[in-house]
Amino acid sequence: MLLLSGIACIAVTGLVADRSGSQSLRTSIFDQLTTLRESKKSDVERYFREIERQFVALSQAPATIDGMVAFTSGYNALQGQEKPPPELMSFCEKDFLPQVANLVEGDLTASSCLPSDPLAIRLQTDYIAHNPYPADDRQKLLSAGTGTSYDIAHQRYHPFLTRAAEASNLSDIMLVDARTGTVVYTIYKGIDFGSNVVEGPLAHSGIGRAVASALRDGTADGSVVLEDFSAYLPSLLAPAAFVAVPVIRDGQVLGILVAEVSKDDIDKVMTSGGRWEQVGLGKTGEAFLVGPDRRMRSGSRFQQESPESYYAALSEVGISNADIERIRRFDSAVLNQPDDSRAADEALAGHSGTDVLEDYRGVDVLASWAPIDVLGTRWAILAKMDVSEALAPVSEFRSRVIQVAAAAAAVLTIVSLLAAGAFTHPIREVLAGVNQLAAGDEETRIPVKGSDEFSELGRAFNSMADEIAARSDKIAQKTDEYEALLRNVFPEIIAERIRIGDESVAEAVKNVAVAVVNIEGLNALISDAARDTLKSINELISDFDEAALAAGVEKIYAFGETYIVACGLSTPRLDGARRILGFVDAVADIADRHGRSWNIPLALKAGIALGDVEVGLVGRQRTVYSMWGVTMLTARRIVFDADANSARVTKAVLEQIPEADAFVEEESVSINPAETVATWQRPIGTTPAATAAT
Known part of the structure; x- marks a missing residue:
């Protein structure tokens, strides 16, 4: 016994x-999934806050407002064309309609993709039918060569809006006339170019609803509205979501600035760039978003890792062949993968929770869910892992x-x-x-x-x-x-890469303004035996540092007679060139003030360039944070040809600043034996003494 x-x-x-x-293990897995869910929720909210911030700044930029006026007036001044040319008919019937015919019920005709307005026909003729570039590269056309006021506006503002879309990683940017609802400008020139999105066939599409919401809800304070994902005909019925904000001048709504949100960026946030195992999701865990229509708003891990097994699982649980074919066609579960789980229902109703339930593949999972609200749109966010994997240690x-x-x-x-x-x-x-x-x-x-x-x-x-x-x-x-x-010594992006063990720490950054400032006259200060040279130089450089902080630019390097700053490295800036130029004017005044105080003639020369740079750590024994690239080389080179108390700038800088008329074109500067750059110059400094020295 x-x-x-x-x-x-x-x-x-x-x-x-x-x-x-x-x-205990189940509780631990639920806690882990909830922590990951909240982390992803914060990442998505942060992504849309950044989109909102950049989009509001773009809508208020002088170039955007001026472009809205120029494109609208240029469009209205066009000479209409009553009948589409053969090239435009051929594009519609041979290139566009065959790609969407199997995705819609009924027969599509040429009227589905051809505009009826004579002005819109003229616009699509000039920029689509007669565009020498292939369909995926139509945005490369700067001028249609027609000499119209619209074409002149296109030459002037198209580069600025293209750079803005690239800086914010937006799929497209469009300008819509608030009075007529006509799309007077797009970057990529699809069939929505010249269409009326208020009264025309696109009025009930995503862009039509976004424009209507912006006119209805966004005019009071210029706030951004989000239109959820839906099939968009001009994008071959691919899923598309739009953000829109009014363009306002002196209290008058001139138009609506619209952009197509990149679903790939949302996927990167939710999938951690495909690093599921590294973030604690094992071999079967994933996090994804679900919209009010109970369909996904981000990709499925299984569709990306093992698509054929994924399609077979969907077929076994009764997902329609039409949905599966759309997922295959667009290579994405967004808007095509249904999720009717209790987790999605509760999250969309505003409730958070955890439980064991059956997922969209018919597999039992441990799931954690919560609601997420972005720009007035309610989605559900779910994090889950297969029970078989999560509780495997229990069996062992x-x-x-x-x-x-x-x-x-x-x-x-x-x-x-x-x-x-x-x-x-x-x-x-x-x-x-x-x-x-x-x-x-x-x-x-x-x-x-x-x-x-x-x-x-x-x-x-x-x-x-x-x-x-x-x-x-x-x-x-x-x-x-x-x-x-790490975070005290290096910028956040560099510190994080060092922390995770990257051996080669370097980053390529787009749209960065760089200024190289040379200080002439310091030799007289060094030769003055009666003066504390180090103390004087420290005072001068400290004032330069304060000016950089005030202007919102980043100090990169200060050695000898050279001081280098940049704008747009840590935080993307649409006005980087203007900030850099303001900093150069400020330090010219500082140098003038110190020179008069020391009774030593000091003069500044500045070279300013705008473009892509590379930043990172250099050296193994004594590692330093440095910046290089063609933009940095250009700024270093043109400063030598600048006159005393003057700034030399490149064309890219000149296009981004509003006071371009103050610059005088100078001789081109040779960067290397095979390349020269055009430069412009103006005096720097705001005080009479500083500007008089030029």
């Missing part, structure tokens, strides 16, 4: 440990418990029945302590009494637990100190 009691105790211990371990633990129980039963059979009672209690305590420690409870300790072998085991366990807790605290402290040091 005592032997059976001992075996029963072991069995009960194993059962309790199994249930406790299963529940159960097998080990059975093995231990069998071994203990064999031992109990051999040893005295009287010893069974003495063994049971301390073994249970040790197993409970091990389970708690394995579950992450580093505070657990085993009560120790006496001096027998089990007491020694308990003391050894407690000593081991103390050591683990102390090491965990030390590791956490050192990790925090290391990460804090």
Whole structure:
């Protein structure tokens, strides 16, 4: 009886440990999924806040407002064309309609993709039918060569809007006349170019609803509205979401600035760039978004990793062949993959939760869900992992418990029945302590009494637990100190790459304004034996640093007579050239003030360029943060040809600043034996003394 009691105790211990371990592991997985869900939710909200911030800034930019006026007046001044030319008919009938014919019910005719308005026909003729570039590169056409006021406006503002779309990674930017609802400009020149999105066939499309919402809800304060994903005919019925904001001048709404949101960017946020295992989702976990129509707003991990198995699973759970074919056609689950789970329903109703349920593949998963609101649109965010993977350690633990129980039963059979009672209690305590420690409870300790072998085991366990807790605290402290040091020494983007172990830490950054400033006259300061040279130079450079901070530019380098700054590295800036030029004017005044104070003639020369740069860490023994590239080389080169107290700029800089008329064109500067750049120059400084020195 005592032997059976001992075996029963072991069995009960194993059962309790199994249930406790299963529940603890399930709770731990739910906590992990919830943490990941909240992290992804914050990332998506941050992404749309950044889109909103950049889009509002773009709508208020002088170039955007002037472009809205120029494109609208240019469009209205066009000479209409009553009949589409053969090239435009051919594009519609041979290139466009065959690609969408299988995706819609009924027959499509040429009227589905050809405008009826004579002005729109003229516009599509000039920029689509007669465009020498292929369909995917139509945005490369700067001028149609017609000489119309519209074409002149296109030459002037198309580069600015194209750069703005690239800087914000938007799929397209469109300008819509607020009075007529006509799309008077797009970057990529689709069939929506020249269409009326208020009264025409596109009025009920995503762009039509976005424009209507912006006119209705966004005019009071110029706020951004988001139109959720829907099939968009001009994009060959691919899923498209739009953001829109009014363009306002002096309280009057001139038009609507519309952009197509990149679904690929949302996918990168939700999939961590395909690094599911690295972020703790194992081999079957994923996080995704679901819209009010119970269809996905981000991609499926399984469609990306093993598409054929994914399609087979969808077919088995009854997903329609039409939905599966659309996923294949667009290579995306966005808007095509339904999710009718309870998790999606509760999240869209505003509730958060966790539970075990069946996912869209018909597989049991541990899921965590919550609502997410972006720009007035409610989505559901879900994080999940297959039960088979999440609870796999429970099965392994159960097998080990059975093995231990069998071994203990064999031992109990051999040893005295009287010893069974003495063994049971301390073994249970040790197993409970091990389970708690394995579950992450580093505070657990085993009560120790006496001096027998089990007491020694308990003391050894407690000593081991103390050591683990102390090491965990030390590791956490050192990790925090290391990460804090990285973020103090390097920019955030560089510090993060060092933290994850990248050996080559470098980044390519687009649309960065760079200024190289040379200070002439410091030699006279150095040769003045009566003056504390280092103190004087420190005063001058400190004032330069304060001017950089005030102008919103970043100091890159200061050595000898050279001071280098940039704008647009850490934070994208549409007005980087204007900020750099303001900084150069400010330091010219500072140099003039110090020169007069020291009775030493100081003069500044500045070279300013705009474009792409590369930044990163250079060197192995003494690592420094540096910047290089053609833009940096250009700024370094043109500063040598600048006159004293003047700034030399490139064409890209000149196009971004409103006061371009103040510059005078100078001779082109040779960058290398095979390349020259055109430059312009104007005096720098705002005080009379500084400008008079020129």
